[in-house]
Amino acid sequence: MIRQAKGKTPRRPPKKPSSNQKDPVGVYCRVRPLGVEDNECCIEVISSSTIQLHAPEGFKTNRNGEYKEMQYSFKKVFGVSVSQIELFEHVAKPLVDDLIRGKNGLLFTYGVTGSGKTFTMTGSPGQGGLLPRSLDMIFKSIGPYQAKRYVFKTDDKNGLEIQNEVDALLERQRRENNLPVSKPTSSRQKLDPEIADMIKPEEAFEGDGVDEDSSYSVFVSYIEIYNNYIYDLLEETQEDAIKPKWNGGGTPVRPNTEFIPPQSKILREDQTHNMYVAGCMEVEVKSAEEAFQVFWRGQKKRKVANTCLNRESSRSHSVLIIKLAQAPLDADGDNILQDKNQVTVSQLCLVDLAGSERTGRTGAEGTRIREAGNINQSLLNLRTCIEILRENQMCGTNRMVPYRDSKVTHLFKNYFDGEGKVRMVVCVNPKADDYEETLLVMRFAEMTQEVEVARPVDRPICGFTPGRRHRNQAFKEELSRKLEERGGPSDRDLPTVLSHMVHSLPPLPSCELTDPHDDITLPRLIEALQNRYRIRQMMIDEYNQAANRMKSMLQELDNSIISKDNFIHEQNGKLTEKDKAIQLNKAEIERLEKKTKMQEHKIDILQKTTKIYEDDKRSLQHELGTREQRLQREQSEKRRMEQRMHGVVTDTQHKWEKECDRRVNAMQLEMQNKLWVKDEKLKQLKAIVTESKPSGRPDPPPRQTQPKRPSREERLPAKRSASPSPIPTTTPVRPLHRRSRSAGGEKWVDHKPSSSLDLGTVLQPVIPNSIQVSTPSEKALSKCDRYVLTHQQVASDGEIETKLIKGEVIKTRGGGQSVQFTDIETLKQQLTTVPGRKRKSSEGKPANGASTDGAWTDTETRCSVAMEMRAGSKMGPGYEHHGITKRRKP
Incomplete structure (x- = not known):
């Protein structure tokens, strides 16, 4: 196969259109009727220019999982009840009018497989589509003004040449002699039954803008783009190579040569920078029936296949190119002007694009998958070109449009650059299975109608006066009428009269003389010759009379022409x-x-x-x-921070409330302890006063011995009994303070960080003979022997726990000091709710009237907390650890 090499043709700047006016691409939508087996419809026509898409069940279109309805607007929407003639009148008829006026046009159908594109373009018997109706309208308009066959001749460079009548006659005779006998030479051949009666006579249209002083001729070419290769469907060898030949018997004879596949064509650029298919066959047609017969001959060669979605699915893009040649008549209005520069060539391309499809739905395999991939790729390239054109026009960019990536876009490059109008018919199938593909088609159509194409300019008008053909025909008719009025034959009857007079001459008698004395033959011959001479003179007289009448009539015509010339001069x-x-x-x-x-x-x-x-x-x-x-x-x-801070404030408030309650309870306990000590002193004083001897002599002083430390059970208040406890008879001796064993010259470094908190408890650790520092220094350590560090942390129950970390200061060999930690003591607070009760003076009086202020029986009632004095282990001199323990009532 011959392929065109990319990059061989040098890039030329696009031809600037001579008109600054632009028209958007006309996009129309046609909805196919719903099939019998299809129940759910996803498309609704809501106006003459708008359709609405409904998502089928089970198809979610937004993030919330809801159904979404989308509307798309077009230049016009054709519903299921719209006929083919109405579609043609709105879509293709303006393009045919422009074709007759010398302007180009492009019309293509686009859609998913099985959406009705081929029916819209071709139609069926009785319901002709856009293509047969366009051909019928062209020939209905230019029928009386067509030139004879082969007057216009193609030059294989996308141009046309003009031949005179003699050369055209010789060309007709040569081609008719070369045609095989089996093929008819006239266009009145019998039509294929499949395409007969495509258009009803009452549905025919005639175009406007036909120039009566011009001659027209129509050329048709038909190609297909299959797997991104271009093939000529009208090429004779493509069909003859596979046809069997018959030897007169019952079996066909195959040709000796092997099957030669059709050769692909290449795209080229003509002198005016328009793209065309080189070597493509262009057939001159003289009637709509002949043109459609040529189209149908190529349609039978088009590649179609059976898929799950369509019984006859198009596997290629088909393009029918209708080329209309137009040349003006000469000044007399008799013959075509032999000037190639005056020839106007316009063309209309009718494109039936193959449908986009998904192999998963069509069930394609092997070759069908490759065909579908090439079809989708070419449609994607078309979409890319449209997107870049739209971006360049709307955003002012100058990106290069990739026309060469596909044969479809490369062939129609000139139309998008301003060589004619572009219109697209979007065919959609309303069934729910095609909803997803229909969405893509709608988005492409919506984007396409935003692209603007430069409006083509009108062709120049010939410099001759209009009405030449009509004036020449009127002159001939007037000449014939005047000849008939004068009694002579008209210009049409004069040859007939002269021929009749020649055939009416008497025949000559026999001139054979057998006897020298024959007197009959010669006189008879003389008489016949005299009669013929007389008739000849009559013919001469009649001819002279007719010539004189012609001269007089011509003189009158000259006079009238002179008067007309004067009138024309005035005009x-x-x-x-x-x-x-x-x-x-x-x-x-x-x-x-x-x-x-x-x-x-x-x-x-x-x-x-x-x-x-x-x-x-x-x-x-x-x-x-x-x-x-x-x-x-x-x-x-x-708001979240406020809520969180509100929670923190609430927790802090609750915590401080607990702390306040704890401190209040501690103060109450301290006051109760002070009151208890005071009561005990008063009791002892009472006991000293009341316990005097009867003789009045004082007892000798007791022996000064070391008082025994009371045990824990003795220090605790006795249980409450029914009878009051006896009053002690001995004088209580206050226990002496026991000094620490390290009361010598030891000094302590009391390291309390500045972040330490004062807990406000009753009993606090006291370290005498100490240096308090917030940060330890070498100078402080050199003056002391012991070291203690106060560390505070929050316990698991939320209370503050204080740890006393103790150690010894040791001198090092280098003259410095180091601390060796030896003990850790923990101080922890605990809060309990102690039901306090105020002491009343009226309670607990004995029956004998004695005072009960110092009685031990009410101690447990007044205070349920006992004090325990415990010496700290391994503490420094003068240091005692006072802890608080809690006891509940039994």
Whole structure:
């Protein structure tokens, strides 16, 4: 196969359109009727230009898992009840009118497999599609003005040449002689039953803008793009290579040569930078039936296959190119003007794109998978080109459009660059199974209609006066009428009369003389010759009379022409004045056009400024939304922080309430202890006063011995009994304070960090002969022998726990000091709720009236907490550890 090498053709700058006006790509939507086996519909036509898509059950389209309805707008929407003729009238008829006026057009169908693209383009018997109706409208419009066959001739370079009548006649004779006998040479051949009666006579259209002073000719070519290769469907060898030949017997004879596959064609660029298929066969047709017969011959060669979604699925993109050649007549209006520069060629491309499909749904295997991949890739390239065109037009960028990545986009490059109108018919199937693919088609269609294509300019008008064909025909008719009025034959009857007169001459008698004395033959011959001479003179007279009448008529015509020339001269003077007025109007129009361009330039600047402001507005709105979200997050964080701080405050308040209760209870306990000590002293004093001897002599002083330390049981108050306890008879002796064994010259370094808290308890550790520091130093350590560190931490029950870490200061060999820790003592507070009771003077009086202030029986009732004095282990001199223990009532 022959492939076109990429990068061989040098890049040329795109041809600038001569018109600044642009039109958007016309996108239409057609909804196929729902099948019998399909129950759920996902498309609803809500207006003549809008459709709505409903997500089927089980298909979630947003993050919340809800169904979402989407609307898409088009230039026009055709529902299931719209006929083919109505679709053609809105979509293809304007393109055919532009084709007759010399402008190009591109129309293609797009959609998923099985959405009705081929039916929309081709149709069926009785319901012709866009293609047969376009052909019928073309020939209905230019039928009386068609040139003879082979007057226009292709030059294989996407151009046309003009031949004169003689060369065209010789070409017809040569081609008719080369045609095989089995093939008919006329266009009145019998149509295929499959394509017969595609269009009803009452549904025919005629186009506007046909120039009566021009001759037209139509050329048709039909290609397909299969696996990104271009094949000619009208090429004869493609069909003849596989046809068997018959030897007259019952079995076909295969050709001796092997099967030659069709050769792919390449794309080239002509002198006007338009793309065309090199070597493609172009057939000149003279009627709509002949053109559609040629199309149907190529349609049978198109590659189709059976899939799970479509019984005859198109496996290639088909393109029918209708080329219309138009040339003006000469000044007399008789023949075509032999000037190639005056030939106008316009073409209309009707494209039936293959449908996008998913191999999982179609069940494709092997070759079908490769075909589907190439189809999807070409459609993706088309979508990419449309996206870049839209971006360049809307954002002002200058990105290169990748037309060369696909044969489809490369072939139609000129249309998107401003060589004609572009229209697309989006075919959709409303069944629920195609919902996901339909969404992609809708997004592509919505993006395509935002692309603008430059409007083509009108073709220049020939410089001859209009109405030449009509004037020439009128002159011939007037000449015939005047000849008939004068009694002579008309220009059409004169040859007939002359031929009749020649055939009416009497025949000559026999001139054979057998007898020299024959007097009959010669006189008879003389008489016949005289009669023929007389008839000849009559014919001459009749011819002269006819010539004289013709001369007089011509003289009258000359006079009338002179008068008409005078009239034309007058009209030319008026036309000159009109031309001057037209020139003034043109100058005014140019001034207004300049003013319009200036206003358009200002409008463009304002639009760009508006776009910039809109972009700033969108960015500011986005930033505002971001800041609002951030503010909301900060407010929510603030609320959470407030709640957390409120909880912390509540916990702290509860903790301090507990601490206050504990301190109040401790103060109450301290006051009760002081009161108890006071009561004990008063009791002892009472006992000393009341216990005097009867003789009045004092007892000798007791022996000064070391008082015995009372045990814990003795120091605790006795249990309450029914009878009061006896009053002690001995005088209580106050126990002496026991000094520490280390009361010598030891000094302590009391290291209390500045972060230590004063717990406010009654009993505090006291270290005499100490140096209190917040940070230990070498100077302080050199003056002392012992070291103690006060460390506080929070216990597991939430109370503060104090640890006294003790050690000895040892001098080192280097002259420094080091501390060796020897003991750790822990101090911990505990809080209990002690039911306190105030002492009343009226309670506990004995029956005999004695005072009961010092009685031990009420001690347990008044205070349920006992004190325990315990010597600290391994403490320094003069140091005692006072702990508080708690006891409950039994």
